[in-house]
Amino acid sequence: xxxxxxxxxxxxxxxxxxxxxxxxxxxxxxxxxxxxxxxxxxxxxxxxxxxxxxxxxxxxxxxxxxxxxxxxxxxxxxxxxxxxxxxxxxxxxxxxxxxxxxxxxxxxxxxxxxxxxxxxxxxxxxxxxxxxxxxxxxxxxxxxxxxxxxxxxxxxxxxxxxxxxxxxxxxxxxxxxxxxxxxxxxxxxxxxxxxxxxxxxxxxxxxxxxxxxxxxxxxxxxxxxxxxxxxxxxxxxxxxxxxxxxxxxxxxxxxxxxxxxxxxxxxxxxxxxxxxxxxxxxxxxxxxxxxxxxxxxxxxxxxxxxxxxxxxxxxxxxxxxxxxxxxxxxx
Amino acid sequence: xxxxxxxxxxxxxxxxxxxxxxxxxxxxxxxxxxxxxxxxxxxxxxxxxxxxxxxxxxxxxxxxxxxxxxxxxxxxxxxxxxxxxxxxxxxxxxxxxxxxxxxxxxxxxxxxxxxxxxxxxxxxxxxxxxxxxxxxxxxxxxxxxxxxxxxxxxxxxxxxxxxxxxxxxxxxxxxxxxxxxxxxxxxxxxxxxxxxxxxxxxxxxxxxxxxxxxxxxxxxxxxxxxxxxxxxxxxxxxxxxxxxxxxxxxxxxxxxxxxxxxxxxxxxxxxxxxxxxxxxxxxxxxxxxxxxxxxxxxxxxxxxxxxxxxxxxxxx
Numbered sequence: 341x342x343x344x345x346x347x348x349x350x351x352x353x354x355x356x357x358x359x360x361x362x363x364x365x366x367x368x369x370x371x372x373x374x375x376x377x378x379x380x381x382x383x384x385x386x387x388x389x390x391x392x393x394x395x396x397x398x399x400x401x402x403x404x405x406x407x408x409x410x411x412x413x414x415x416x417x418x419x420x421x422x423x424x425x426x427x428x429x430x431x432x433x434x435x436x437x438x439x440x441x442x443x444x445x446x447x448x449x450x451x452x453x454x455x456x457x458x459x460x461x462x463x464x465x466x467x468x469x470x471x472x473x474x475x476x477x478x479x480x481x482x483x484x485x486x487x488x489x490x491x492x493x494x495x496x497x498x499x500x501x502x503x504x505x506x507x508x509x510x511x512x513x514x515x516x517x518x519x520x521x522x523x524x525x526x527x528x529x530x531x532x533x534x535x536x537x538x539x540x541x542x543x544x545x546x547x548x549x550x551x552x553x554x555x556x557x558x559x560x561x562x563x564x565x566x567x568x569x570x571x572x573x574x575x576x577x578x579x580x581x582x583x584x585x586x587x588x589x590x591x592x593x594x595x596x597x598x599x600x601x602x603x604x605x606x607x608x609x610x611x612x613x614x615x616x617x618x619x620x621x622x623x624x625x626x627x628x629x630x631x632x633x634x635x636x637x638x639x640x641x642x643x644x645x646x647x648x649x650x651x652x653x654x655x656x657x658x659x660x661x662x663x664x665x666x667x668x669x670x671x
Numbered sequence: 672x673x674x675x676x677x678x679x680x681x682x683x684x685x686x687x688x689x690x691x692x693x694x695x696x697x698x699x700x701x702x703x704x705x706x707x708x709x710x711x712x713x714x715x716x717x718x719x720x721x722x723x724x725x726x727x728x729x730x731x732x733x734x735x736x737x738x739x740x741x742x743x744x745x746x747x748x749x750x751x752x753x754x755x756x757x758x759x760x761x762x763x764x765x766x767x768x769x770x771x772x773x774x775x776x777x778x779x780x781x782x783x784x785x786x787x788x789x790x791x792x793x794x795x796x797x798x799x800x801x802x803x804x805x806x807x808x809x810x811x812x813x814x815x816x817x818x819x820x821x822x823x824x825x826x827x828x829x830x831x832x833x834x835x836x837x838x839x840x841x842x843x844x845x846x847x848x849x850x851x852x853x854x855x856x857x858x859x860x861x862x863x864x865x866x867x868x869x870x871x872x873x874x875x876x877x878x879x880x881x882x883x884x885x886x887x888x889x890x891x892x893x894x895x896x897x898x899x900x901x902x903x904x905x906x907x908x909x910x911x912x913x914x915x916x917x918x919x920x921x922x923x924x925x926x927x928x929x930x931x932x933x934x935x936x937x938x939x940x941x942x943x944x945x946x947x948x949x950x951x952x953x954x955x956x957x958x959x960x961x962x963x964x965x966x967x968x969x970x971x972x973x974x975x976x977x978x979x980x981x982x983x984x985x986x987x
Contacts, residue, residue: 397891431893444884449906449981458902459892494982510892 343416344372345518345550346396351410353391353400359622365391365405367574373518378544378551380565380582382558382597384618388574389554393522396552397435398427415517433463436511440523442503446495452479452506453491459513478509482539501532508536512543519543522554537564558601562586570594573619573629576648580661590651590663592634628666640666675986679974683967690963691743691956695736698952705752705950726752739956749953753946758957761942768838769926769938775854776861777923781916784866788873793900795878803870810867819860819933826856836935857934861927865919872915876908883907909980917973921965925958 351369354362366388373379381389394400395407398419411418414435419427439445447455456475460466466474472491479487482505495503504524511519521540525533537560544551553564561568561582568585570578570593578591589595596614603612616633619625625632631641648664706712712719723729727738742749748758791803827835833856834840839849880886881904889903926940935941939958946954978984 394887399887399890402887402890428893428895431891433893437891439884439888441884445888447885447889447903447907448983450902451982458894458898462893462895462898496983507888510888 342375344374345377345415346373346552347411347413348372348392348396349411349413351392351395351412352408353388353395353405353410354408355405357622361622362406362408363621364408365574365621366395368410369571369574369576371569371576371579373550373552375550376544376547377567378553378565380561380568381552381554381571382556382561382568383571384556386618386621387571389556389571390522391574392571393437393520393552393554396518396520397431397437399431429463432459432511432516433514434516435518435520436514436516437520437522438504438507438511438524441527442500442507443495443527445507446503448495451492451494452498456491456506456510456513459510463514475509475513478513479506482506482509483535500528501535504528504532504536505539508539515548517549519549519551520554521551523556524553525560526555526557533560540564558597570597573624574621575629575664576662577630577665578661578663580651584661590668591630591665592636592667593630596633596635628664636667638666672986679971683964683971686967687960687963688740691740691960692736694956694959695739695952696732698950698955699732701950703950705952726750739953743960748957751946751951751954753949753951753954758954761954762939762957762961765937765939765942766924768936769931769940770923771838771850772854772857772931772936772938773861773923773926776858776865776927777919779858780862780866780869783862784869784873787866788870789877789900789905791870792874792877792881795881803874807867807870810863811871813863815860815864815927816929816933818863819857819930822856822860823933838937857927857930857936860930860933869912869915872911873908876911877904880904880907906980910977913973913976913980917969917976918966920969920972921962924965925962 349370353366357363383389457471460471476487525536555561565582568582569576578594589598600612627643628641631637646664646666648662649669650660791800794800823835826833834853889899926938928940931938931940
């Protein structure tokens with residue numbers, strides 16, 4: 341049987357705060373990503389999507405966070421138990437990440453060529469000339485015209501779409517096995533967004549890479565992903581294939597999200613919303629974390645947190661669908 | 672670029688004329704005159720009047736200023752009222768000693784400040800960072816004259832290890848070792864304050880850059896920490912450091928007045944204090960105009976360096 345590319349087991353990530361207890365940004369999150377698969381991670385701001393993404397690269401400490409416990413197993417190796425030097429060899433090489441804001445994620449004082457070639461030269465022993473040519477090729481494939489000339493440009497001289505193409509080229513430079521795209525199109529306008537998504541899909545077609553696609557935009561998730569995980573307050577509330585999640589969402593939160601995104605473009609109607617707001621992570625409600633906003637809330641929801649349970653339906657590849665809700669769990 | 676430079680040159684001229692005007696009239700408004708230190712002259716009003724006529728101090732102020740300006744354009748800074756010698760000569764005599772002192776101090780300060788500033792930022796919040804912060808706070812707060820006197824008291828008076836004053840031992844053939852020995856105490860005093868100052872700027876500059884997204888990107892590329900630091904962080908944090916260092920360059924010229932005074936250093940600083948106290952108008956004017964020119968030039972240099980460090984900055 342084939343192995344998953346990435347297994348995240350019981351990941352718990354905390355941030356120190358002024359409250360007596362550290363804030364848990366991610367609480368016992370487990371999931372797997374299989375070869376060639378695009379897995380979507382969807383949720384509102386502050387639900388722990390980016391923290392999960394950074395944890396996979398073990399970069400959370402640079403954002404003042406800490407992985408409290410859990411395992412991140414990449415191709416059979418727990419990277420949290422590897423020495424930093426070994427993890428460095430994986431970063432940018434085996435696992436790459438694309439951040440949301442292309443302007444701030446590029447170094448303003450180095451030219452584009454330098455920023456791409458440095459990934460290549462860090463992870464492989466090839467000459468300057470070769471890595472330069474490789475970088476030009478990457479830019480060209482990413483749809484940048486005049487790639488040769490653009491190599492010498494600085495980030496501020498490029499448009500937002502071009503910058504994101506540069507960031508993607510940087511991430512793809514060493515043909516990683518896992519690409520983490522953290523809201524890669526959120527900062528871009530809609531036409532550019534479509535082009536970037538097209539390009540990412542084209543890259544995926546080669547089938548060698550897996551992708552964790554983080555977004556708050558269900559439309560984009562629906563377009564890109566094979567499977568979806570819905571995150572809320574640092575927990576996964578529901579997982580399933582994209583088809584299932586969109587056709588028969590189980591969790592009231594997922595249903596509300598989909599309802600909202602369907603009705604978003606009905607003219608003359610008030611913008612739909614999921615009532616209530618995301619809970620404060622340092623002051624989470626008892627029981628199910630979604631119960632204050634849930635239309636189907638029951639007594640048990642306020643008292644105990646439901647477990648993430650398999651729904652019984654498994655999809656073709658044998659991957660289970662799960663939901664965290666008392667409505668589907670026998671008490 | 673050319674039009675930027677032309678604009679800056681014109682600004683420079685306006686600043687220099689302004690500085691000289693203000694200095695000239697302020698000096699003349701200040702109470703006292705060049706003979707107040709000379710009791711013999713004070714007793715003899717006729718001599719004073721004769722002397723004033725000779726040095727053209729009896730003419731209206733605006734005429735005096737005008738002729739000073741015309742002479743300046745010919746490269747003539749005038750003649751010292753106290754020393755009766757050309758001001759320029761007095762400056763060139765004293766400048767080497769001052770440059771030796773201030774230049775060495777700047778180098779020593781940077782030599783300590785750059786690594787300590789980097790270290791304290793990279794190890795932010797650790798024991799080491801707290802100690803460095805404590806010492807920089809002390810360094811910034813200690814007045815130079817007081818630190819100077821304490822050092823003299825300890826190393827010159829009590830321990831008798833190092834000389835307390837002057838540039839070299841009088842009556843002995845000048846030697847490198849002798850110069851170094853005389854330099855140590857004043858250099859320690861001068862570099863303590865400025866190193867502390869630079870450390871704080873370097874630390875703050877690095878900390879601002881360290882939190883940026885592109886540093887996370889650099890780490891996500893799998894670069895070594897040293898590469899992240901030297902290639903990605905340092906260049907982006909240079910701008911505030913360039914600013915403070917270039918603004919301190921003009922003081923290489925005036926010297927550290929108080930420190931030179933405390934250590935009887937035969938340089939510009941001590942002479943400027945004496946010139947001001949004795950109302951030596953031409954000397955004070957010359958120094959002020961030169962320092963103003965240096966400040967403006969160093970600012971221009973800093974602006975040009977910004978453009979070198981940051982490609983987003985362009986001058987038109």
